Amino acid sequence: MSFEFKTTCEYQKYFTPSHDLVRKSARQFVKKEILPYIEEWEEACEFPKEMYKKAADIGLLGIGYPEEYGGTPADIFYRLAVSEELMRSGSGGFCAGLGSHNIAIPPILSMGTDEQKKRFVAPVLDGEKIAALGITEPGGGSDVANIQTMAVRDGDHYVVNGCKTFITSGCRADQLTCAVRTGAEGAHGISMLVIEADTPGYSVSEKLKKTGWWASDTAEIYFDDCRVPVENLLGEENQGFYGIMANFQYERLMLAVMANMTARLAMEEAMRYSKERKAFGKPLAGFQVTRHKLVDMATLVEVSTEFTYRVAAKIGAGEDQIKEVSMAKNFACMASDRVTYDAVQIFGGYGYMRGYLVERLARDNRILSIGGGATEIMKEIISKLM
Amino acid sequence: MKILVTAKRVTDPDMKIKVRSDGAGIETSSMSFKVNPFDEIAIEEALRIKEDKGGEVIVVGIGSDKAQTEIRYGLSMGADRGIHITAGSDPDSDAVARILVKIVEAESPDMVLLGKQAIDVDDNQVAQLLAEYLGWGQACFASKVSINDNTARVEREVDGGIEVVDMDLPGVISADLRLNEPRYPALPAIMKARKKEIKKMTPADLGVDTTSKVVITQLAEPPQRKGGRIVEDVAELVKALKEEALVI
Numbered sequence: 001m002s003f004e005f006k007t008t009c010e011y012q013k014y015f016t017p018s019h020d021l022v023r024k025s026a027r028q029f030v031k032k033e034i035l036p037y038i039e040e041w042e043e044a045c046e047f048p049k050e051m052y053k054k055a056a057d058i059g060l061l062g063i064g065y066p067e068e069y070g071g072t073p074a075d076i077f078y079r080l081a082v083s084e085e086l087m088r089s090g091s092g093g094f095c096a097g098l099g100s101h102n103i104a105i106p107p108i109l110s111m112g113t114d115e116q117k118k119r120f121v122a123p124v125l126d127g128e129k130i131a132a133l134g135i136t137e138p139g140g141g142s143d144v145a146n147i148q149t150m151a152v153r154d155g156d157h158y159v160v161n162g163c164k165t166f167i168t169s170g171c172r173a174d175q176l177t178c179a180v181r182t183g184a185e186g187a188h189g190i191s192m193l194v195i196e197a198d199t200p201g202y203s204v205s206e207k208l209k210k211t212g213w214w215a216s217d218t219a220e221i222y223f224d225d226c227r228v229p230v231e232n233l234l235g236e237e238n239q240g241f242y243g244i245m246a247n248f249q250y251e252r253l254m255l256a257v258m259a260n261m262t263a264r265l266a267m268e269e270a271m272r273y274s275k276e277r278k279a280f281g282k283p284l285a286g287f288q289v290t291r292h293k294l295v296d297m298a299t300l301v302e303v304s305t306e307f308t309y310r311v312a313a314k315i316g317a318g319e320d321q322i323k324e325v326s327m328a329k330n331f332a333c334m335a336s337d338r339v340t341y342d343a344v345q346i347f348g349g350y351g352y353m354r355g356y357l358v359e360r361l362a363r364d365n366r367i368l369s370i371g372g373g374a375t376e377i378m379k380e381i382i383s384k385l386m
Numbered sequence: 387m388k389i390l391v392t393a394k395r396v397t398d399p400d401m402k403i404k405v406r407s408d409g410a411g412i413e414t415s416s417m418s419f420k421v422n423p424f425d426e427i428a429i430e431e432a433l434r435i436k437e438d439k440g441g442e443v444i445v446v447g448i449g450s451d452k453a454q455t456e457i458r459y460g461l462s463m464g465a466d467r468g469i470h471i472t473a474g475s476d477p478d479s480d481a482v483a484r485i486l487v488k489i490v491e492a493e494s495p496d497m498v499l500l501g502k503q504a505i506d507v508d509d510n511q512v513a514q515l516l517a518e519y520l521g522w523g524q525a526c527f528a529s530k531v532s533i534n535d536n537t538a539r540v541e542r543e544v545d546g547g548i549e550v551v552d553m554d555l556p557g558v559i560s561a562d563l564r565l566n567e568p569r570y571p572a573l574p575a576i577m578k579a580r581k582k583e584i585k586k587m588t589p590a591d592l593g594v595d596t597t598s599k600v601v602i603t604q605l606a607e608p609p610q611r612k613g614g615r616i617v618e619d620v621a622e623l624v625k626a627l628k629e630e631a632l633v634i
Contacts, residue, residue, distance in 0.1 A: 018577075060573060062573070
């Protein structure tokens with residue numbers, strides 16, 4: 001065996017030319033199929049359902065998922081590249097809605113049987129069905145061990161009663177990967193069921209009106225003696241808690257990516273605008289105060305992105321990154337809070353007007369430090385792992 | 387039907403280019419690149435013919451190691467295999483045509499389909515030179531291609547209209563802008579394209595001397611546009627056109 005003693009280090013590159021090709025395809029998709037309409041969809045608080053099919057047809061939904069269920073196996077940076085490019089639509093709501101399967105199907109893949117994966121994963125990656133994840137209830141979100149929706153076994157069915165809220169894609173979802181209580185109180189009484197929207201007793205609220213993420217349909221979902229076949233149980237009864245928790249790692253990584261892109265877009269807009277907008281006879285960029293603000297924005301974006309990539313690389317290599325991904329999410333959200341705020345500041349009055357991208361970015365940004373586990377929850381997790 | 391297509395690596399037309407300080411080229415360090423849009427149209431057309439008639443599509447790229455990216459792009463769109471002629475810098479049109487002659491001799495395709503020109507230097511010569519060297523028919527600036535056994539009916543965009551040409555195959559066709567709208571590669575196809583074969587050769591392997599007959603000595607930015615001015619009336623306009631613009 002040869003042993004080459006190197007005296008210089010190499011740095012890790014996360015994206016290969018092959019990743020770049022995927023990125024380019026995603027970018028073209030966004031440019032052609034999304035950007036011309038996104039303003040309209042945002043105002044309508046909905047994007048056309050056919051977009052799921054369109055995105056599936058060029059493989060955007062299935063990237064990183066197993067081939068036997070219609071996916072395209074790929075390392076984590078392909079998914080990152082696709083997420084980043086979708087965010088170039090400038091609409092976090094569109095990304096969250098189109099990508100709701102990314103939180104809804106991993107529990108099916110990790111806990112489900114082959115039969116369940118064929119039924120509940122393949123049609124979703126194919127763009128035929130919409131999948132959503134149902135964990136949060138009106139009474140609690142991150143406190144998963146305390147969920148109240150009950151599923152009582154009755155013959156070969158579970159009878160489900162309760163309510164889920166803030167469900168992304170909730171209005172249009174065909175299936176809900178849903179956390180229910182099947183056993184005693186606490187974490188060890190929780191199971192995961194896939195509940196189909198056409199099950200009698202399943203009903204959906206009106207679209208919830210939100211501060212941001214307008215293009216995504218968010219709903220409350222009610223179960224009233226909703227009879228769910230036992231074959232829709234994922235894994236073993238009362239063993240759902242771990243699956244939910246494992247799923248959070250990926251969701252938090254993706255929220256960090258969204259926050260980084262939100263900040264990056266805001267920064268790019270501010271850079272462009274500060275060169276063209278004049279005040280007191282010179283462009284805004286001619287003032288030191290603006291330049292320094294832009295420098296701070298760019299620094300935050302770069303630092304946060306690099307750390308997120310690093311965490312992603314370790315997750316991709318199979319390392320446990322619960323603590324780090326929580327840090328990445330918090331840092332990215334702190335960066336995007338600051339950067340979107342400053343971008344609006346640079347735009348002045350226009351930054352407060354609808355139709356300006358920075359206005360939407362600032363609105364869409366607010367959810368990122370709440371959804372998928374709030375900043376404070378992240379800190380609790382980190383503090384326990386330090 | 388076996389079709390040879392080209393994929394030249396060019397600077398992204400959406401980016402602003404800057405002339406290098408020595409004036410002999412453009413600054414490429416911060417540029418992004420893509421496949422020549424006219425070649426992309428040619429590849430798309432070849433794929434449509436293949437989908438209709440069956441056969442094989444081979445993508446040829448000439449250039450540095452990085453030019454492989456554009457060949458892979460063609461493979462991602464659906465082409466079957468690639469040929470990469472490695473060359474330090476872009477050979478001129480005549481050298482490209484002579485390289486393609488050698489590849490045609492080795493592969494004996496039924497058709498060579500290529501972009502009418504590359505959007506970087508806009509030479510618009512390779513298709514014509516290639517047809518001449520091969521002694522094949524040529525149909526350049528195609529806006530519609532239909533294949534019927536051993537002939538191709540090509541609608542060509544010419545000044546003032548469309549010229550329809552029937553050409554015996556094998557032949558050379560160059561693609562114009564309106565021939566089709568190229569697909570963008572689906573992600574699964576990109577992943578599969580990583581495994582498709584790209585054969586590497588040098589111009590020397592083919593016995594082609596790529597010494598340039600054309601040398602770029604000087605590139606310059608176009609003169610900056612001066613701001614417009616609104617004139618009061620027609621008389622003032624005519625006067626300005628006569629005395630300042632010197633156009634009438």
